[in-house]
Amino acid sequence: MKYVLMFVGSTEDQDSFDRLPAEQRAAAYERAGKWFEEQSRAGRLVGGEELQGPGSSTTVRIKNGRAIVTDGPYIEAKEIIGGFAIVEVKDLDEALAMAKAWPAGAVEVRPVVDHSADIEQSQARLADSAKNG
Amino acid sequence: MNSQEFTGVFAAVFREEAGRLTAALVRTLGDFNLAEEVVQDSLVAALETWPEQGIPDKPGAWLMTTARRRAIDILRRGKRYRDKLALLERSDLRPESSETDDRLRLIFTCCHPALSQEAQVALTLRAVVGFTTTEIASAFLLAEATVAQRIVRAKRKIVDAHIPYRMPEGAELAGRLDGVLSVLYLMFNEGYLSHGAQVAMRRDLADDALWLASLVARFMPDQPELLGLLALMKLNLARSEARFDAGGEMVLLPDQDRSLWDQVAIAEGIELLKRAGAMRATGPYQVQAAIAALHSEARSWAETDWHQIVVLYDALVRMADSPVVRLNRAVAMSHFAGPQAALGEVNDLAIALSGYHLLHSIRADLLEQLGERAQAREALRRALELCSNPAERSLLERKLRG
Numbered sequence: 001m002k003y004v005l006m007f008v009g010s011t012e013d014q015d016s017f018d019r020l021p022a023e024q025r026a027a028a029y030e031r032a033g034k035w036f037e038e039q040s041r042a043g044r045l046v047g048g049e050e051l052q053g054p055g056s057s058t059t060v061r062i063k064n065g066r067a068i069v070t071d072g073p074y075i076e077a078k079e080i081i082g083g084f085a086i087v088e089v090k091d092l093d094e095a096l097a098m099a100k101a102w103p104a105g106a107v108e109v110r111p112v113v114d115h116s117a118d119i120e121q122s123q124a125r126l127a128d129s130a131k132n133g
Numbered sequence: 134m135n136s137q138e139f140t141g142v143f144a145a146v147f148r149e150e151a152g153r154l155t156a157a158l159v160r161t162l163g164d165f166n167l168a169e170e171v172v173q174d175s176l177v178a179a180l181e182t183w184p185e186q187g188i189p190d191k192p193g194a195w196l197m198t199t200a201r202r203r204a205i206d207i208l209r210r211g212k213r214y215r216d217k218l219a220l221l222e223r224s225d226l227r228p229e230s231s232e233t234d235d236r237l238r239l240i241f242t243c244c245h246p247a248l249s250q251e252a253q254v255a256l257t258l259r260a261v262v263g264f265t266t267t268e269i270a271s272a273f274l275l276a277e278a279t280v281a282q283r284i285v286r287a288k289r290k291i292v293d294a295h296i297p298y299r300m301p302e303g304a305e306l307a308g309r310l311d312g313v314l315s316v317l318y319l320m321f322n323e324g325y326l327s328h329g330a331q332v333a334m335r336r337d338l339a340d341d342a343l344w345l346a347s348l349v350a351r352f353m354p355d356q357p358e359l360l361g362l363l364a365l366m367k368l369n370l371a372r373s374e375a376r377f378d379a380g381g382e383m384v385l386l387p388d389q390d391r392s393l394w395d396q397v398a399i400a401e402g403i404e405l406l407k408r409a410g411a412m413r414a415t416g417p418y419q420v421q422a423a424i425a426a427l428h429s430e431a432r433s434w435a436e437t438d439w440h441q442i443v444v445l446y447d448a449l450v451r452m453a454d455s456p457v458v459r460l461n462r463a464v465a466m467s468h469f470a471g472p473q474a475a476l477g478e479v480n481d482l483a484i485a486l487s488g489y490h491l492l493h494s495i496r497a498d499l500l501e502q503l504g505e506r507a508q509a510r511e512a513l514r515r516a517l518e519l520c521s522n523p524a525e526r527s528l529l530e531r532k533l534r535g
Contacts, residue, residue: 091296092247093296096247
């Protein structure tokens with residue numbers, strides 16, 4: 001079962017983090033890095049990235065058939081997603097345990113839609129039509 | 134069999150069988166949603182047919198056959214479920230013979246913290262205790278559609294997010310058990326405090342909460358707070374007979390006929406509390422049970438050990454501070470520090486509890502004792518505006534008239 005762990009925080013959290021002395025920020029990065037390392041060694045990590053701040057965001061919307069490009073994030077909120085990890089674990093409890101071990105704030109855990117059954121079906125259909133055709 | 138006996142039998146059968154059956158089906162099929170659905174269907178079918186045809190000799194077997202048939206029907210419709218269908222046809226759905234009851238796992242799944250607490254309560258009542266959606270709605274004074282939607286959403290989340298069907302282990306257990314205890318506590322309070330004798334109900338929520346807590350305690354005998362909660366429920370229920378008079382009017386603790394209290398249940402409650410105490414890990418449920426025990430042991434309202442009760446409320450404030458706890462502490466305090474001092478404490482809570490009817494009725498009592506009749510009546514009227522429970526309303530109306 002795949003989940004995405006979204007590392008979230010408020011803009012205030014981000015601001016106060018940015019104001020920390022360099023060595024404290026480095027220590028925080030080290031703790032987060034250690035988490036990634038441990039989870040990866042345990043074979044639970046599929047991927048993940050840290051994201052640049054929402055100031056670097058650009059949003060594309062389709063309006064009346066035209067793409068509108070605007071500066072800034074899609075969701076205007078005080079909360080921001082700072083990064084994410086894609087994990088492969090047995091069930092929600094295991095994903096929650098990973099989130100509890102995350103050293104840098106709140107985590108939203110979202111299951112990923114499993115399309116494997118659909119893919120198998122369409123593969124079977126393809127194989128059938130190949131045989132019959 | 135009259136209708137009241139009949140509904141009593143229903144309740145006993147449902148709560149004994151529903152959880153076992155759901156648990157066995159979840160274990161066999163690995164599909165919580167389907168298992169829960171077909172058991173609910175079988176309960177509804179029983180409610181429809183048993184009153185006419187009589188309760189079958191083996192009601193458990195009847196429910197199992199009905200649930201299984203329904204599951205097979207549903208599975209046949211979807212080709213994707215061929216494997217599950219085979220599993221179901223092979224299994225006899227006998228309860229698991231391991232030491233821990235299958236139902237315990239079911240309870241922990243229903244009370245998973247990833248579900249909202251409202252959903253936890255509704256799902257536990259349906260899947261484990263055998264309530265129908267209609268019964269949950271009437272027990273919590275909610276619209277049936279609201280309850281149904283809560284359950285559908287929760288079950289969808291169990292499936293989509295892969296909430297596991299398992300017992301929490303090790304360090305996880307304590308926190309998860311706390312969650313189960315708050316669900317039990319909420320059920321009990323809703324049943325015990327919120328409903329008067331005149332509310333006709335098929336199920337007695339408080340009684341079912343006690344049954345459920347006893348079930349959990351049977352498999353987890355070494356959890357002091359669980360025993361504390363069980364003691365609290367028993368000690369409160371021991372006073373049931375005295376809580377309403379012949380006319381169905383509510384009688385408050387100071388005016389109750391203490392000879393009607395169930396001394397056997399009180400002794401059991403105190404015994405449970407002693408067992409919990411011996412484990413030397415106190416907590417808010419044990420403290421509340423200890424307060425209830427002091428009331429149970431007092432020969433009269435006047436002879437109650439108010440000093441000790443205030444000491445216990447102080448402990449409770451340290452463990453689980455809340456305005457309601459402080460309000461109760463103020464009432465206990467009024468018995469030796471006088472109404473003026475207690476009123477000061479109560480007034481400090483006026484903002485936090487402005488929408489809570491008991492704050493106003495307690496203020497009314499204290500003001501009355503101080504001879505402030507006009508203010509007392511004003512507070513009573515405010516309490517009445519905020520109170521929706523018929524038994525309590527009738528009590529407040531009597532006071533206003535008197």
